[in-house]
Amino acid sequence: MSATQNLASALARHHEVEIVALRKVRDESYFPLDERVRVRALTDLRENSHRYDGEDPLAHEFPLRYPYGANEKTPVVSRLAERRLLEFFAETDADAIVSSNPRITTMLAEAPGTFLRIAQEHSMPRIYAENVRKPLFEAYRKLDAITVLSPEEHASLSKLVPYVRDRINVMPNCIPDPGGPRSDGSSKVVVTAGVLKKHKNFHGLVDAFETVVRRHPDWKLRIYGDGADRGALQRRIHDKDLYNHVQLMGPAFPVTAEFGKGAIFVLPSLREPFGNVTVEAMTRGLPVVSMDCDHGPRNILTPGTDGILVPNGDNAAMAEAIVELIEDDERRLAMGEAAARTAERFSEEPSAERFGAILEHAALRRRLPGTADAEVLDGGDVRITLRGVAADQVTGDLELVCRDVRGRREPVRLPVVAGAALIGHRDVLGEGHWEIGVASPKGPEKRLDAEHLDVTRMVSRRPAPSGSGLEVLLPHKDDRGRLLVRSQVRALHGEVLVVRVDGEAVVVEGELWGAEAPDGAAAPVVEGVNRADAERTLTVPLTVTEGTRFRFELPLSTLVDAHHEDEEIWDLRIRLDEERTAGLGMFATDILEPYKVFKYPRPVRPGRRTRASAPAPRRPLLGALRKRTEPAEPPRTEIRPYFTVTAQFAVKTVTV
Incomplete structure (x- = not known):
């Protein structure tokens, strides 16, 4: 939520901005907000408020259109909030509405009105639950713009939802400098912060700090935040006898004030959509040691200038990078100064300019x-x-x-x-x-x-x-x-025009593009190449008339004799001479997918046992009575001429 409020405050310098919240449960926000930003809560769930909505029956009913999980027992967003959101969409005179919640985005896409529809993705849509992801990806089609936090997420989302990649924009989070004391780099304290969850890898940081303490026992690590892994993390600190060197500091608001007490910031995360806390630490003049996780850090840091990136998941490398900065005061201080300059890229004015350009781009695109x-x-x-x-x-x-x-x-x-x-x-x-x-x-x-x-x-x-x-x-x-x-x-191509299947052969007629039949001694042929084993081929003569017309017959007996497995595919091509081959297919036509249109007879011929169908040899039983068994039914081979999904011509042989 801090990123949304930061951007709203930045945009308020040049635009009229209103934050619309579905629910209000606190008297005060955790995060500061520019006084020019209006705030509207669609439902008020504070029992001490004269606008309390908890007595409305709809405040306890599940919404009809707002997506929710199958395991949710009580609605976080109620039918009442949903109804008021729809009323807001219908009545607003806004020029643009920006959704920072994927579930709200699905409703924004269907809203009436001429306003621009923008979705902000602060996470990674590919990890959303299916009940959210599926309607969200459909909703994207009706939006004017979608913002993501990094170029990597741009590429990922473009691949997931290719039909909207022309409206995806990279928009890093807005992280203003909150002011206050900056680090002078003289403390012997390493700081980090985040929700104490597994993917944040604080356990790995504790392991790394064990190495740091062995070489620099006067340095300490402070971890700010809370979460489900707090107890396990504390036990790990005790198990490694680091309780005098590593402290779990709990939550801090604002945490940037605590960063000013440190000399180095570490981001140990294995996965990050962006990494707000990294920029916040850089505003305090801290150099950064970070895992090179998929997103975020590599788009924030300039390695070697304002921080050090280490291979993702390499805790030993993280320890060495921390030690490197501890042992080089001059480099540590220079990196801290550079980090403060880098953080300015994510401050309010540059962020407002970036988002303003996205709005302008979306308006032009709509036209x-x-x-x-x-x-x-x-x-x-x-x-x-x-x-x-x-x-x-x-x-x-x-x-x-x-x-x-x-x-x-x-x-x-x-x-x-x-x-x-x-x-x-x-x-x-x-x-x-x-x-x-x-x-x-x-x-x-x-x-x-x-x-x-x-x-x-x-x-x-x-x-x-x-x-x-x-x-x-x-x-x-x-x-x-x-x-x-x-x-x-x-460059060379055999266009299939006619395929006939009679009692003896598959007969193919067509036209040769790119060359005429050679005049030399070498006679052109058609080769069938086994798709599973290119060393296995079969060959039949090719007849060329009028320079470009061709015809060949592929005897059913030849296919049966070449059939060794239960199912095999033979891709066909024309060999004009030792150097030139032409594929066979159907392209010079208005039919996009010939495999759906052209269905040919599938003759069945007596065959021989394939490797897969051959019965295992029976072991004689001493002293047992021999039973008379009926002779096994002889195998048969089915011949299936067809066009592949790429419109190439092939023949499949199947034991039936």
Whole structure:
């Protein structure tokens, strides 16, 4: 909550700011708040208050839309608070509403009104309970911006919820300098603070400090905070005879006043969303020794300048880093001065500027068009026509942005002219699926939904084989309606046109892209490569006519003879000569997923026993009567020609 109040105080210098709380249970807040910030509590649960809501029956009922856990026996947020929150959304004249609670975010996403909707994530959404995470990720789709604490969390959330990565922003917590005495670096005290929980690794710090005490017995460690591990931590201190060197100080408000008494701050955490306490210690002029956990510290510290990062979980390295600063007074003092300068990056004014830029970015992004039409043109290019383009944007510098969904290639940016952009089918997009969005010259970007797709030319004027290879674009939409373009690029490719399955063979006809059949002595063939064992192959002749048309027959008997396991897959390819091979697939078509459309007969032929199906040899029993057994049913092999999910052609053989 301190981060929310800090940012509210910072923004109050330039904006009208109001904090809306669902519940009020205390007379005074733990954390200071600028007097310009208004505070509104939607329910008052203080029994001494004349506004006490505890007698309202709805104050004890579970909410209908606010997510809660299945194990909650009493509602922390009541139906009454939920109802008043919905009323606030409906009546407010705010320009922007910022939710700092993931459960409130799910309700904010559905609220009426024209205000900007912003979600602040102060933790790591991937660790939220399923009942919170699932509705939250759906709610993200209706937000204007989402803020996270670190670049690592930006990457993590973008991967978890890729359809909103164009509106995720990094916004570190606002940590103002509270004032008061700074450390002069002369005390022989190491300080730390946090909730006493396992992932905070205070046990590891105690172990590390045992090493420190052996070499510098005049130094002490103070641990501020409370939590479930307090008792176990105290026992560990006693077991290691450190009770004169390590003290559990309990909670302190504000803890920064205590940091000024120290000479070194240590963050032993194994996991941190950010690390407010680290910046708070740096405001007091303390150098930092920190675990290099996944988030936070590496984005706060400049190793070697204002602190030392040690490998995550390496308590011995943490001990050595503390000793290093203890034994080098000059370095310790210089790092403390640098730490105070670093902390200024997270103070009120820089934080207000960062968040103000996010609000401006979100407002600009909202004005961008959100839908588009896509049409495949003669020759294979794709025209993207934006819908709802503002008049001042038609002549502006809008760009079409194509992003590889797997992030393997750099984005491709194309100019928008008169509300439309052209994606050339050659030498523009590489292999893969590309998300299509639009961006303004000031930076905001928005993914586009597909309004209308016209791919009729892929059928009526089907792409013809080219000697320069296959490059085919196919616009389509995902299950959320977002516009994508599939780009297939092959220097050599065998496009499957017809597959027939008769009583003797699987017969395939198609077209060769990228080359004609060689004129030399080497005859082209089709190879089947076993997916589990590339050393096992089968080969059949390939017939090429008219330079690019091809045909081959894959005898069922050949597949049966090659079948050794219960189930095997044979990926097919054309070998033109010793150096050139071409995969087989279906790409020059309007059908995005051939495996869902093309289903072929599955002939069954007598086979031989596979390794997996062969019966174990029977051991003779001496003196036992031999029973006559019926002969085992001969095995059979089923042949299954099919297209894979990537539209490649293959054959599966299965023992049935």
